Amino acid sequence: MMGSCSSFLCAGLGLAISLCALSTQAAAQKRARELGIAPGVLQPGPLNAITDVTGVAVGHVTLFEGQNVRTGVTAILPHSGNIFQQKVPAAVFVGNAFGKLAGSTQVEELGNLETPIVLTNTLNVAEGIAGIVEYTLAQPGNERVRSVNAVVGETNDGTLNDIRGRHVTREHVIEAIRSAKGGPVMEGAVGAGTGTVCFGFKGGIGTSSRQIAAAEGGYVVGVLVQTNFGGVLEINGAPVAQELAKSRGGNPNSPPDGSCMVVVATNAPLDARNLKRLAARAMLGLAKTGSYSSNGSGDFVVAFSTAPEVRVPADTRALTLSATLLTNDAVSPLFQAVKEATEEAVYNSLFMARTTTGEGGRTIEALPVDKVLEICRKYNVLREVK
Numbered sequence: 001m002m003g004s005c006s007s008f009l010c011a012g013l014g015l016a017i018s019l020c021a022l023s024t025q026a027a028a029q030k031r032a033r034e035l036g037i038a039p040g041v042l043q044p045g046p047l048n049a050i051t052d053v054t055g056v057a058v059g060h061v062t063l064f065e066g067q068n069v070r071t072g073v074t075a076i077l078p079h080s081g082n083i084f085q086q087k088v089p090a091a092v093f094v095g096n097a098f099g100k101l102a103g104s105t106q107v108e109e110l111g112n113l114e115t116p117i118v119l120t121n122t123l124n125v126a127e128g129i130a131g132i133v134e135y136t137l138a139q140p141g142n143e144r145v146r147s148v149n150a151v152v153g154e155t156n157d158g159t160l161n162d163i164r165g166r167h168v169t170r171e172h173v174i175e176a177i178r179s180a181k182g183g184p185v186m187e188g189a190v191g192a193g194t195g196t197v198c199f200g201f202k203g204g205i206g207t208s209s210r211q212i213a214a215a216e217g218g219y220v221v222g223v224l225v226q227t228n229f230g231g232v233l234e235i236n237g238a239p240v241a242q243e244l245a246k247s248r249g250g251n252p253n254s255p256p257d258g259s260c261m262v263v264v265a266t267n268a269p270l271d272a273r274n275l276k277r278l279a280a281r282a283m284l285g286l287a288k289t290g291s292y293s294s295n296g297s298g299d300f301v302v303a304f305s306t307a308p309e310v311r312v313p314a315d316t317r318a319l320t321l322s323a324t325l326l327t328n329d330a331v332s333p334l335f336q337a338v339k340e341a342t343e344e345a346v347y348n349s350l351f352m353a354r355t356t357t358g359e360g361g362r363t364i365e366a367l368p369v370d371k372v373l374e375i376c377r378k379y380n381v382l383r384e385v386k
Contacts, residue, residue: 029188029354032347035373036382037236039288039347040340045209048344049185050222052209053265055079055306058224059180060191060205061172068162070358073128074191074205075176076117076224076263078304082141084148087112087312090304091272093279095286099259099298100125103151111272112312113304115150116177119192119226119261121157124168128152131173153300155228155259157195160358185224188352192261195358196228198349199241199290200254201367202356203227206349210337212268217330219268221337223282227349229258229297231290235347238379240372241290247371257296260286262345264303264338269310269324274331279303281335285342303338 032038033048045052057080062072078088090113092104102125107113115136118128132150136142157163176191185207189195193204209222232253233241241252262282270278279301286299293299310323326334350367357363376382 029352031187032344032351035351035369036384037347037376038383039236039343040210040336042210042212042337042340045211045220045222047184048209049207050076050209050224050263050265051182051185053220053222053267053306056222056265057180057182058185059176059178060186061176062190062194063167063172064194068359069165069167070161070195070356071121071157071163071167072191072194073168073172073176074119074193074226075173075180077177077180078113078265078306082139083116084114084136084139084145085141085314087114087314088304088306089270089272089275089310089312090302091276091279093276093283093301093303095283095299095301096293096297098296099154099300101153101300102129103149106149107151113151115148116180117263117302118152118173118176120152120154120168121161121163121192121195122154123163123166125152125154127166127168127170128173131170131177134170135174135177151302153226153261153302155192155196155226155261155298157228158359159195159197159362160356160364161195162359187348189354189356192226193349195356196226197258197364198227198346199230199233201350202353202364204349204353206345206347206352208341208344208348210341212333212337216333217268217326219266219334221334221341222265223338223341223345224263225342225345225349226261227346229260229291229299230254230256230294231292234288234290235372235376236381238376238381240375243375244371256292256294259298260291262286262301262342264301265306266334267306268326268334269307270305270331271310271325274326274328275303275305277331278334278338281338282342284339286346288339288343289346
């Protein structure tokens with residue numbers, strides 16, 4: 001986890017102290033790549049985060065209150081300007097539609113995104129919409145706006161969170177948007193990942209990026225995930241779940257239901273058609289980790305391009321728009337990049353999470369890192385950290 005407690009919304013001094021302690025604890029944790037788990041062959045960007053895509057910002061509000069509230073909000077902004085007035089090309093790919101992705105139909109129809117993307121829990125999608133709408137209407141330049149297509153994704157954090165209490169408010173959503181910034185991204189049990197579970201262990205927010213070779217355009221692909229799904233965990237090809245089951249007993253197949261939200265950003269000049277193709281390849285990264293998109297897992301990918309030349313102005317009388325786009329053949333390196341970055345983002349969500357006790361006294365353990373590294377050594381999948 002990176003960053004400071006200022007990224008949290010603290011209801012009082014006691015909560016602030018507890019969150020700072022959690023942040024300090026997580027600071028000692030290491031991301032997957034720091035431990036030698038480096039999927040694929042492409043290199044990450046300097047931050048190995050979705051914010052390696054210039055202009056992208058991420059904000060979290062974490063609600064970690066009392067014995068039962070373990071939830072929050074994560075907001076992803078494609079650029080720092082007025083997104084409604086300068087829309088970005090976007091697309092949605094649905095791996096399995098057992099979930100709620102508000103705003104997806106207009107994105108599919110028009111091929112662009114006009115608001116921040118907000119992630120939260122299943123029963124607070126409405127508050128996510130309300131927060132985005134209020135934020136957008138209040139922005140200078142939007143005084144005449146009468147329709148806002150808010151994009152809100154979710155996973156069900158009811159295992160650890162009092163989800164029926166619906167503790168996320170529109171004010172929390174606005175705070176997450178307004179606090180969003182570039183730079184390092186906090187990961188693990190923060191924001192929308194505070195109460196999630198992944199492969200039977202504590203999941204959360206994870207991020208990663210990949211840099212394309214200069215000869216292929218030098219573009220960047222960044223991924224952020226909210227992990228709350230199951231399957232048979234593999235890490236960099238090592239059968240982690242099977243090996244842990246041998247030593248612990250039990251079924252290597254963790255409860256398969258849940259969901260995963262994936263947000264993909266790139267600075268490559270892509271239109272909605274090729275962004276949809278890019279989004280589809282993120283599912284290959286999920287599969288590499290052991291997910292099989294079970295019936296009860298809502299797996300959604302939202303992809304957008306930040307390239308200035310492909311933005312869509314809201315207020316234009318022009319009858320046509322023109323932009324230079326990548327050819328179909330030139331998109332293949334981006335497909336590889338998104339697969340690798342999605343896989344590593346899932347690992348980061350696990351390695352950066354912490355053991356959490358929540359609703360009903362239930363405890364979800366963090367990934368047993370030492371044992372996982374032993375398994376990875378056994379299967380010779382660790383690399384020297386550079």
